[in-house]
Amino acid sequence: MVSDEELMSRYQRGDRAAFRQLFERYAPRLRRTMLRGLHDREVADDLLQQTFLQLHRARADYRTDASFRPWIYTIALNVKRSYFRRVGRRSEGALAIDPASIDGDPDELMAARELRQAVATLPAAQRQVVELFWFEGFSFPEIAGVVGSTHGAVKVRAHRAYKSIRATLERQGVTEPGQLAYLGRLAP
Amino acid sequence: MSTTDDHPQTEPRPDASGEFDDLFARIEADIERERGLAARLRALPRWLAIALAVGLILLFAGLWLWLWPRSDMHLYPDWRLLLELAALAALSISAVHTFLSGPRLCPTHEPLIALRLLGHLIVALAIVFMPPAHLTEPYLSAGTGSMLWPCATACxxxxxxxxxxxxxxxxxxxxxxAMQVPLTRMLAPAGAWLGGMLVLQLHCPILAHEHQVLGHAGVLVPVLAVWALIEGLRRARNESV
Incomplete structure (x- = not known):
């Protein structure tokens, strides 16, 4: 399979089919990203449209030796944040954990709800790392690329977020190991 | 607890259903509309965009220095003039550089940018309010009294x-x-303002503080007004789309 980076490189050279392939690879997952905290498919698709337009405008800036995924996510999350700012909402407060991904375990469902509330109380910089790690499936080095920081600094933010969320959950009485399963993945 | 750095990667989901065809058609239509000079300028690599903007600032400064340099250049201490020019040029160029740089997603940059904006303001005001570089007439009392407004308006x-x-x-x-943290947008008028002050520092020999405030630092007012107008129009257009 041709890599994203190779496809982007081809698009830089004017290959429209490569752009179509990148769109097909990333549109579904970016739509899910846009829908998180938005729940409006039309708006999500508008934001997706803006994301790919920005990708087109910024195509000359893409360095083919850099990973494509953090680059397009940086654009997409900026577009999303810009939308929330425009309509006067805080995207971070609207973070949601997809209940479908929790297999119906009541303990985990409850933990997900409480976790969402705990995440919403985090400072923006920590919340961003949590969002990218948990919800977008980025590794810490990739997150560093997205936020323009170092790997070490991102791990520090994740660790602080982990401690803060854990303290919040413990204050709320969420202490069962099963309920904290999600949180464990964040501990660097 | 897990100690891994590597997150399991999600496999891309192929778009077999064709449900994204309409969306792709809209994006292609957007791209088709990306023609003309404005679209070409937007699509320039950021290093080139930054070079063009910085080049224009330096071009104006160079032209004024070459054609109409300040007439008290021989009286002004070299070190101080160099320091003031370097500060204005560096801040102006760095504002333009940050404004035109590629996308970054980091809310922690916002306080830093607020600090930078404050720093720009403090440096510009420090240059304006520093004691006169020399005490020679007519530069010391020029542009004051009845000549305050005419001289300030000219500058x-x-x-x-x-x-x-x-x-x-x-x-x-x-x-x-969409490509920037919000406060970064303020760096556009800040960079342009400091570029204007750089030109005035090279050209105008009037040392009075009131003249410097109104005629030099005051450039911020029309620059901010024009910027706010353009931003407002841009925002209104974005919201209507």
Whole structure:
């Protein structure tokens, strides 16, 4: 399979089919990203449209030796944040954990709800790392690329977020190991 | 607890259903509309966009230095003039550089940018309010009293005529607020304003503080007004789309 980076490189050279392939690879997952905290498919698709337009405008800036995924996510999350700012909402407060991904375990469902509330109380910089790690499936080095920081600094933010969320959950009485399963993945 | 750095990667989901066809058609239509000078400027690599904007600032400064240099150059201490010019040029260029740089997603940059904006303001005001570099007449009392407004207006016009083209170019090269943290947008007028002040520092020998405030630092007012107007129009257009 041709890599994203190779496809982007081809698009830089004017290959429209490569752009179509990148769109097909990333549109579904970016739509899910846009829908998180938005729940409006039309708006999500508008934001997706803006994301790919920005990708087109910024195509000359893409360095083919850099990973494509953090680059397009940086654009997409900026577009999303810009939308929330425009309509006067805080995207971070609207973070949601997809209940479908929790297999119906009541303990985990409850933990997900409480976790969402705990995440919403985090400072923006920590919340961003949590969002990218948990919800977008980025590794810490990739997150560093997205936020323009170092790997070490991102791990520090994740660790602080982990401690803060854990303290919040413990204050709320969420202490069962099963309920904290999600949180464990964040501990660097 | 897990100690891994590597997150399990999600496999891309192929678009077999064709449900994204309409969306792709809309994106292709957007891309088709990306024609003309403005679209070409927006699509320039960021290093080139930055070089163009910085080049324009330096071009204006160079032209004024070459054609109409300040007449008290021989009286002004070299080190101080160099320091003031270097501070204005560096801040102006760094504002333009940050404004036109590629996308970054980091809310922690926002306080830093607020600090930078404050720093720009403090440096510009420090230059304006520093004790006169020399105490020679007529430079010391020129542009005061009945000549305050005529001289200040002349400098305001010169500074604004240098700052607005810079602002215009920066905004043409800009790819929009979606690519930046919010406060970064303020760096566009800040960079243009400091570029205008740089030109005035090279040209105007009047040392009176009131003249410097009104005629030099005052360039910020028309620059901010034009920037706010353009931003408002841009926002209104974005919301209507």
């Amino acid at each position: 305001l016009s010169i500074g604004t005529s240098a700052a607005l083209p810079v602002l215009g170019l920066i905004l043409l090269l800009d790819r929009g607020s």
